[in-house]
Amino acid sequence: MTEERIKDMLDAREYKELKEELETNMYPVDLAEILEEFDQKHMVLVFRLLAKEEAAETFSYMNSDMREDLINALTDSELEEIMEEMYLDDTVDVLEEMPANVVDRLLMVTDAEKRQQINQLLQYPEDSAGSVMNVDYIALRREMTVADSILKIRQVGLNRETIYTCYVTEQRHLIGQVDIKELLTSSESKTVEEIMDTNMLYARTTDDQEDVANIITKYGLIALPIVDHENCMVGIVTVDDAMQVLQDETTEDISIMAGVNPNEDSYFGTSIFEHVKSRIPWLLFLMLSATVTQMIMNSYENALALMPQLAGFVPMLTGTGGNCGSQSSTLVIRGLAVGEIEFSDLFKVIWKEIRIAFCISIILSVVNGIRIMLMGQGDAMMAFTIGLTMACTVLIAKVVGCTLPLIAKKIGLDPAIMATPLISTLVDISTISVYFAIVSYVFHL
Amino acid sequence: MTEERIKDMLDAREYKELKEELETNMYPVDLAEILEEFDQKHMVLVFRLLAKEEAAETFSYMNSDMREDLINALTDSELEEIMEEMYLDDTVDVLEEMPANVVDRLLMVTDAEKRQQINQLLQYPEDSAGSVMNVDYIALRREMTVADSILKIRQVGLNRETIYTCYVTEQRHLIGQVDIKELLTSSESKTVEEIMDTNMLYARTTDDQEDVANIITKYGLIALPIVDHENCMVGIVTVDDAMQVLQDETTEDISIMAGVNPNEDSYFGTSIFEHVKSRIPWLLFLMLSATVTQMIMNSYENALALMPQLAGFVPMLTGTGGNCGSQSSTLVIRGLAVGEIEFSDLFKVIWKEIRIAFCISIILSVVNGIRIMLMGQGDAMMAFTIGLTMACTVLIAKVVGCTLPLIAKKIGLDPAIMATPLISTLVDISTISVYFAIVSYVFHL
Known part of the structure; x- marks a missing residue:
């Protein structure tokens, strides 16, 4: 869908048709790009047509000006829905860029448990593994069978950003990992302990995000587990975030190499x-x-x-x-x-x-x-x-x-x-x- | 494991212990780096200790000189095992760099079906999506149920590089895709058609590999399906290959920007x-x-x-x-x-x-x-x-x-x-x- 098509449908007030097309034919990252060209009123209008998952994802791809405009225009209950749907790492990215009064309002509409996790993540230094990690992952126990594990994934999987690798923990310590492929191709009666890989890589919350991304590239991983200073597992950095980190860090390096102080916005997005x-x-x-x-x-x-x-x-x-x-x-x-x-x-x-x-x-x-x-x-x-x-x-x-x-x-x-x-x-x-x-x-x- | 430790164990002829340690404590990409420092005799000796999966993977991370040395030292039946274990995209990478007589020997020990696929892949232009894609993926049909699909993954999954996304094809045309998360969290009696995502991205075999890698980064994908000029699905490019492509292309760009003609070897690996x-x-x-x-x-x-x-x-x-x-x-x-x-x-x-x-x-x-x-x-x-x-x-x-x-x-x-x-x-x-x-x-x- 092009910018013109969306504008035409808005002008013709074909909201229902637009809503349907947005749901079937549009990627959130592309929609966020298109909405950049809209005035505030129309941007909010289109945004309200989105289903809540798409809305949350589109929101996470917007630049900070658009986010602020949107937050000011939305009601508390609308914001609450978005905050509920967004993955924690994206939420933290959003909060880091907002002025204090907006952060307060966003935290107010967030439930207590998530608020605590957010505050924890906000404390990690910028550009550290902790600041880009996701705290939603599938944790298994060593005595569980393959059948138990698959059942657990069925139950909690929908709320996890990735289920491709599951982590085996004991008293919050990381003791092994199991790929979903391993789970699906093993006999149902085997235990997690029998099939888990104990020789796995991990990083610390304070490690540089670029080092983490380099490990993910070098070893071809889907996600890397992150442990805190007490060696307890606290989250994972996924490959899509690692690719973004590498691209941003490379752009930053290239800018600096040409004597330009890097900034986070794009060429055209910079005044x-x-x-x-x-x-x-x-x-x-x-x-x-x-x-x-x-x-x-x-x-x-x-x-x-x-x-x-x-x-x-x-x-x-x-x-x-x-x-x-x-x-x-x-x-x-x-x-x-x-x-x-x-x-x-x-x-x-x-x-x-x-x-x-x-x-x-x-x-x-x-x-x-x-x-x-x-x-x-x-x-x-x-x-x-x-x-x-x-x-x-x-x-x-x-x-x-x-x-x-x-x-x-x-x-x-x-x-x-x-x-x-x-x-x-x-x-x-x-x-x-x-x-x-x-x-x-x-x-x- | 360090280089010294491996050398010490070789000198002490502790082959059995070394074999065990290599299997449990060593990543193929690291081992390939260490073996670079070994003379040919010791390199071949260590390589022969590896289980065939590790051997194939280590081989795919080696530089072309090491590969040639190794091919000359191994017997036909040893080579056959490696060729069997290697994923097709890695095999093609290896063959592209070898002199003609070595390629002939490698193709001779490869079974007919795989040989045909290799020849097909070798025809794609360098740096095209076709040249980096993998032809092993899970294909489903729209009328299959979720239970059927999981059964299929159980049966064929072990030989596929990735099972995270499955592709729905009809007469070889790509009509949809299903994430493994969707399969695991849907009711077993639903059909693939009901849960598949028909609004998916794809690229063509002739597209530039850098464009493909950029799409994978932008949309945060695990794999991107590749279709030929008749719109038939022929393979996938996975995120780990995309990261490698991006890193290589960036290094190439940075070299050219500094007035250095790029070459594929590392700084120290270049004479x-x-x-x-x-x-x-x-x-x-x-x-x-x-x-x-x-x-x-x-x-x-x-x-x-x-x-x-x-x-x-x-x-x-x-x-x-x-x-x-x-x-x-x-x-x-x-x-x-x-x-x-x-x-x-x-x-x-x-x-x-x-x-x-x-x-x-x-x-x-x-x-x-x-x-x-x-x-x-x-x-x-x-x-x-x-x-x-x-x-x-x-x-x-x-x-x-x-x-x-x-x-x-x-x-x-x-x-x-x-x-x-x-x-x-x-x-x-x-x-x-x-x-x-x-x-x-x-x-x-």
Whole structure:
């Protein structure tokens, strides 16, 4: 269903038909996207037509402005229905973004047991496994038979987000897990203990959500159980949430790597002012850092006045240095993000980059030397001088590029900060220092 | 289990204990990683200790060199067992990377039916949904009851990679799907038709695997059914494969964005020679492109000889231009990758970037003007000239940065090519042209 079709049906007051079409032909995530374009009145109107499950799911996909509008327009009993239908992890996401008065109103319409669970979840640090986990899962006991277990799933399954993996607990401690496939294909009289897998992975509530998502990807899991500091099982992180976490974290990394402070909204959902605000800090910082480069160049003013053609090589040298540095830093940042490279690999990485830099600088210096002579931009001496500068630049760029992200990780900063923009500015400074030091020595300037 | 522990047990010839420990304490994906460090003889020795399911799974996680070594060492009947146990999508992955003689040997030990399916899958283009899909899924008919369906899952489930979602087909056409949760929580006498969901998503065998993975993420699916050009259901793509696809595609994008030709191996798994080979093409191309910048600067040699301090502003201007351009191109490239931005948004994006550029250039020009005057690097006229150049640079950088990835997408290139390295070189050229045109006009050089 398209936006136009919904609007036409609203205008024609075909509410009953619209309600039916929404139920059969529309996914909540798509509807939430379409409703973004509606004014408040029409958005609320469409929302009220939804069955309560669809309403709750659509609500969980909306952006925070839409949610607030909607909460203000709905009655307490309507809100109560939505709060009842929403999975706990989505509820917590919603509450985290709402102003205090809205949170109060939402908590008021929630029953006491759920309210307690919500308050518990709200206490986990942002981006921790606890903050994305779901507390609804199927718990079995080891002495239950397969038939008992299936009966339990039949009874409670409808209220659980996932039933694909069931967890075996004893005094709230996780002792095993059983896949639904195992349950369905085992003899009904077997006990859970006989078929459960005791060699299972789990994470802690305080673990970083990105690490949890990486485990789920690496081992191809449907859900990962989460335990608290007393090793009691408190919830699960499901694969769909893990995919969302990975996508968001990657977008965040890529933004930071380009010198843009990440924000949670989409490109079009971010205002001009917000875009400027997230881009200007790095631009200002890097522009002012370039003052150092300028001061170095100005101190060679006399050399430049004598041989103005020296200036022409500057963009090529700094550009190549920046590119070499960003290649290394990017590969290391990505290696850190997917868990392939760790701080302990520092010297292994540096040694690898030095050897790579050696090969690359020979190729670039030779090709560039030939170019200089062919284009008549200088003699063999100039070709040699530029080649030497190029070699130093490549080496410095590769070593700085691979080292800084690892150090950032070690001291608890986001390695993505150490990407292209910062590396190129640092490499610019070293390239120009080396360049003018070499040329003024060689040409006695 | 650590690498050392396995080696110790091998040295002590404690094969039986090792076999037991491997079965209970080891995940195939971790074992494949550890075996990478072993020599061929020990690797084969450990591999032969594995139960056939674990062996097949470990094999599917190995890199191609290890697989080849292993295939050469194993007997035909051992290979046959592995081929029998491996899921079809993994088998196809293995075969795609093997030399022809190895493929022949593997196909020889495979039974006829499976061989036919493999040959079918091998025909799908690389990176298509067909090439990553699995042909093992549970198919139901609409007239079956819930009890019949559960019985069918009991019988065939063990050989299927996933039973979480079952698909309802009629003459091989997909007509609905039923989640295992729905089956388990419905009355046994209901028919599949009564409980099936007919409003389901699917993709085609020829669709891009990244698009399929994005659908699975967006809608939080466990699997997506794949149909052929005659709309017959031929397989499913499961969420674990989708996560792997997304992670690989993101790593590929990030590499390309840093001017590194992507390869499938890890950072440490790639040799120095391979690293150089994947980094040198862009470095050479960009270095030689910088010749244009140099030619422009050389044509202003006289101006530089008169006012050598002009050269000092060059790295700051080109650096800022490059950073502005990479901010825009990166945000657009990511927006394209996650499906938020499309080519049809071209003018919307350009208009947004123009307004952002306007705000940013005012801030940067003013701050930089104050800096120039405070540091005595020039008078008000110089501050104005640099400010004007800065404004033009920011505008050009933002517009070029946001436009090129969209055009690349439109003409079928990977938008990630249009990232920082290429954008900075293009922006360098325009910045320097604008800069010298403005200064020579203002200062009558």
